[in-house]
Amino acid sequence: MTGTVISALYKRSIWIILWIFTSSALLAQNTPSTSRLNLSGNHTVAEIFRAIRVQMGLTASFSNAVIDKERKLYVDFRDASLEEVMDVVTDGLYVAWSLRGDLVLLTASATQHVSRRTNPAPLTGIVLDNEGAPVPGASVAVNGSPRGFTGTDGSFRIENVADKSVLLISSVGYLARQRRLDGERHVIFQLDPAITHMEGITVVSTGFQTLPKERSTGSFVLLDRELINRRPNGSILDRLEGITSGLLNFNTPSLGLISKMPSSASLGMNLRGISTLSPNQVNPNPLIVLDNFPYEGDIRNINPNDIESITVLKDAASASIWGSRSGNGVIVLTTRKGRKNQKMRMDFNTNLTITRKPDLYYDPNYMSAADYIDVEEELFEAGYFNSDISNQSSFPPLSPVVEILARERNGLLSEAEANAQINALKSNDVRKDFLRHIYQEAVSQQYALSMHGGSEDHAYYLSVGHDRNRDNLVRNGNVRSTITSSNTYTPVKGLEVTAYINYSHSRVNQHNELRFGALSVNGTKYGMLYPYARLADANGHALPTARDYRPSFIDSISQEGYKDWHYRPLDEIRNADNSTTIQDLVLRASVKYRFTPFLNAEMQYQNERQLISSRNYRNEHSYFARNLINRFSVKDPVTGIFTYNFPKGGILSLGDYDWRANNLRANLNYHQKFNDHGITAILGGEIRELSAVGTERHTIGYSDATGTGTPNLNYNTLYPTFPSGASTLNTAFPMNGDVSGILNRFVSYYANVGYSYKERYDFTVSGRKDGANLFGVRTNEKITPLWSMGLGWDISREPFYRAGSWLPELRLRSSYGFNGNVYNGSAYMTGTYLTEPLTGLPSIVNISPQNDQLRWEKVKIFNAGLDFMSKGARFSGTVEYFDKRGLDLIERANVAPQVGFVTVIKNSATTRTAGFDITLRGKILDGPVKWMSTLLFSQLKDKIIDYDMKPNANSVILKDPLGILYVEGKPIRGLLSYKWAGLDPTNGDPRGYLNGDVSTDYSGIINNYNPDSLVFHGSASPTIYGAFRNDFVFKGFSLSLNVTYKLGYYFRRAGVSLNYPSILTGSMNRDYGARWQTPGDEITGNVPSLRYPPNNFRNNFYQYSEILVERGDHIRLQDIRFGYVIPSKRRGIQVYTYLNNLGIIWRANKQKLDPDVDHLSPNVHMLPNPFSCTFGVQTTF
Helix, strand or coil, X not given: CHHHHHHHHHHHHHHHHHHHHHHHHHHCCCCCCCXXXXXXXXXXXXHHHHHHHHHHCCEEECCXXXXXXXXXXXXXXXXXXXXXXXHHHCCCCCEEEEEECCEEEEEECCXXXXXXXXXXXXXXXXXXXXXXXXXXXXXXXXXXXXXXXXXXXXXXXEEEECCCCEEEEECCCECCXXXXXXXXXXXXXXXXXXXXXXXXXXXXXXXXXXXXXXXXXXXXXEECHHHHCCCCXXXXXXXXXXXXXXXXXXXXXXXXXXXXXXXXXXXXXXXXXXXXXXXXXXXXXXXXXXXXXXXXXXXXXXXXXXEEEEEEECCHHHHHHHHHHCCCCEEEEEECCCCCCEEEEEEEEEEEEEECCCCHHHCCCCCCHHHHHHHHHHHHHCCCCHHHXXXXXXXXXXXXXXXXXXXXXXXXXXXXXXXXXXXXXXXXCHHHHHHHHHECCEEEEEEEEEEEEECCCEEEEEEXXXXXXXXXXXXXXXXXXXXXXXXXXCCCCCEEEEEEEEEEEEEEEECCCCCCCCCECCCCCCCECCCCCCCECCCCCECCECECECHHHHHHHCCCCCCCCCECHHHHHXXXXXXXXXXEEEEEEEEEEEEECCXXXXXXEEEEEXXXXXXXXXCCCCHHHHHHHHHCEEECCCCCCEEECXXXXXXXXXXXXXXXXXXXXXXXXEEEEECCEEEEEEEEEEEEEEEEEEEEEEEEEEECCCCECCCCCCCCXXXXXXXXXXXXXXXXXXXXXXXXXXXXXXEEEEEEEEEEECCCEEXXXXXXXXXXXXXXXXXXXXXXXXXXXEEEEEHHHCCCCCCCCCCCEEEEEEEXXXXXXXXXXXXXXXXXXXXXXXXXXXXXXXEECCCCCCCCEEEEEEEEEEEEECHHHCEEEEEEEEEEEEEEEEXXXXXXXXXXXXXXXXXXXXXXXXXXXXXXXXXEEECCEEEEEEEEEEEEEEEEEECCCCCCCCHHXXXXXXXXXXXXXXXXXXXXXXXXXXXXXXXXXXCEEXXXXXXXXHHHHHCCCCCCCEEEEEECCCCEEEEEEEEEEECCEEEEEEEEEEECCEEECCCCCCEHHHHHHCCCCHHHHHECCCCCHHHHCCECCCECCCCHHHHHHHHCEHHHEEECCEEEEEEEEEEEEECCCCCEEEEEEEEEEEEEEEECCCCCCCCCCCCCCCCCCCCCCCCEEEEEEEEEC
């Protein structure tokens, strides 16, 4: 009941917010009355009179002898009265007019009408670009008549300019701006670049062609350079968060990893929900396109300062031309380019970002030293450590507390001495040492310099970038350098040749692998490091922690000639030498020839190569090397001489990975307008090949000084190990290395046709046929293209449209079609070749059987959208509805065991996702202080329609750590739990339901997949999400605040293990302090009592019960940006400060948890993104 009420309140709150936002923007419009006219631009007299009839309800009557109705005037009427309109229309003519009822009568006059716009006087001004730099050579027109140009400093002076005149400023490469004078004698114009505009019309890029926004029938988001650069992150995809409608960002542990081979590792985002159920077999990410071709390399190689615009394609009409790779959406990155006939300009951007250390005290998967010691004492009294204490063969590690307790029991310490030592340890907190010695403030420096311009037949762009980043972990960081060159030549009329080069070089240092939670003790009883450990003494000298062997054993052999066997975490950081170098080179060439003004042919070729070289040298002083050397050392009991079966020296691991992607595309482009008709078409084909080869090799006994290792070792000989046992070298450390590779080939044919009638009705159709060596033979033999079609209707251009005075733009569009997702495996039987460690003979392990009917996944998408804009763009927006059906989705299905496999991969699952994307923009204030608000609102619901793998006994605890099951009729990431019946008041046992009755039969509950034992919460992914951004401008100052929100979902938090031993292996949680201990505790808490011996059924029931599920709804202040443009005639300079990750301002859960953080991986210890502050300067000269 409570959940229903809360859900209803949330829905009402959202609609109230939308109503307030809409009302505020509409009230700011000053809507004119019907006796006023709004019209601007070049119009004939006939068009002006037609607007008078539509907006004012008046009809003009005149003869052609009195006034030329085809005469063109440049006008800027804003809430203009009839007198003001006629004053302009009849200016300089021998015409008189009068109003008789609803009729405006024009007659010939003997005297010439002189406009009341009087007081001619000199006018001065300056024209700047959007970065504050002067624009030389800009044209200045007054009332439609050219009057002059700006000088080299962007200034102009014009004599005899009357008040109320309309100024028009235009320049090549910029959007024209107009302004009506209202007494000013000095004006400042700021022009926006037209790089993403064509003929004054916004264009969007699909990666194959550019289309006018007004003619597109698809769903897309267009981000310009100003919005992209609002957030100064080093990765281009990070800049999309909070500014892209329909895009959901989430944290994932794989984001910081380096993919050494092409993979489908999550990028931490999805568009309009989840489109695949097999993210490990099918790429779950949006397709990344860089200047018309898929980008296969590490996205962090791209310098964000080189990006001019980003287009996010969300539906079939906009993305289906990418065929079998577009099911998750497409993100098109368009790089900056030079422009012809433009003087050289240079841009310089630099910033410094400081990021706080992570908040280790946030981590709920942590216990105080006192609580942890309580657990150890409890287990010690129960005899849990007895076997390890008496073990004289393998000498497993023991913690300092257990060592103290053992010495006390053996009479080596008094009770008082033991208590004093233990109490001293209780005051320790290892988090302090982590923050002091392992973590640091991260510092990022970014520098970017570019130059661009062009002559009559040449345009160029050249940039260099350098990023130097110090990571939060001591000794970790990366350095990236990039260079980009783009040149476009027109050697002869109609021929255009473009050459593009982008090279990036990155070095990533990963010397420190000891992030919080990564330190372990190992052995039979321990996992993670105990919380009272000390990493350094008061002087900063490294201290040992227990690992692998008992400290007393290590001390006892330290004088016998073995290498120091203590593990000191801080020394490991100092001795580490682990780095990866990434080089990425993109070469692109295109030739376009224009046969006629409406037909051209284009051929493009791109070669991308990424080389990754990794080097991990564990020198002889590293614990990794010392441990192996000691284990395989044999000491002669008579002579005391050591035989080192594992050679002394370091261990060098090298990896080389070579990616190559080749793309060749040819197409014909057609674009023509005739009378009321317009046709745009593209027809072409492309071939693409992606290959990658990786090799890994190891050298032991390696010396960095000589560059040599120990050859001719017997890797498969069984050697005795110390202190006990036997092993081969290859078992202890795989020496054979690894060789891996992929080869994917694609061939595609495509066509796209768009038809426009009277610039009012639009129809588009697109089709693509894909073939690949990934699919089955029968699939490739079939012709099953992915296609789409779309319709657009510009309602505001209809003669019957009567809302033009306050809503001049209103457009409806719809699309339907199919996108695809590529399966990254193979249709043929696959396996992995191995070498048996004992015999040395080759072997193969089968992975998947042959399936010649395997095919790509398909996503059927319907999209309908409404675009609107009020007068003066005071209020604008887009409302879209979408319905996606995932068809032929990859899933694993059970097969008869006689075939040699347990499961087989096939196309059989079906899903549905439907929802809304809403974008609203409003100019709340448009005077000296400008206030623009933007609301992004996305809502979706998804469910599984067909799924062959049905849930069965204990599916809840085996399927997914979150308790997420794929269940027909439920959301794709539906969250299920065991019903909770509270704690047993007599012993603190957790209680559930079995066959409708309260029960503590945990085995029965877990093995009973039945609705009476389970509760379905809802989606584990946000069903409502978006952002609310407010931008303020006053003179040269700007302020931008962005608030993001995620609503309508649940998450499972971790709870303390109910088994005492599991706490030592890693299942710590702060809930331990709230556990049931005495009768009555069940009234104030829900944490069960702990048990020894362990009961795994009992613990599993609790960990997957509904009591640990929380609402994920939250709102956070994501960032604030403050900037100031320094006025300058010769250059534009902007200084800014950017604050990121300011924190959550409201959350639904009462545990004060950040729902964006993974709390179910105690060994990962995910933490909230720390606060960062950036100081930057942008200048143009």
